[in-house]
Amino acid sequence: MASLKVTVNKTRCISSGDCVETAPAVFQFDADEKSDVVNPAGAPEATILAAARSCPVKAITVVNEETGEQLFPPPKK
Numbered sequence: 001m002a003s004l005k006v007t008v009n010k011t012r013c014i015s016s017g018d019c020v021e022t023a024p025a026v027f028q029f030d031a032d033e034k035s036d037v038v039n040p041a042g043a044p045e046a047t048i049l050a051a052a053r054s055c056p057v058k059a060i061t062v063v064n065e066e067t068g069e070q071l072f073p074p075p076k077k
Ligand code: SF4
Pocket: 008, 012, 013, 014, 015, 016, 017, 018, 019, 020, 027, 034, 035, 054, 055, 056, 057, 058, 059, 060
């Protein structure tokens, strides 16, 4: 499995909890109730992408660390 770089834009995060619910081993709320990436390898890629997709404000970015390819949001062509 490719290693992923998962980041949350905390300025954008509205603390909906969708990502935490979808992949609790990857995303957890920090002290400010913003999503924090605790373990980018905590779930299969498909689950992490589902979590990113579930974010209502598109605050989550997922990049394939080996190829540099942005997996979510899909890069504009
Ligand atoms: S789904 Fe998006 S808005 Fe909701 S907690 Fe996660 S990063 Fe924040």
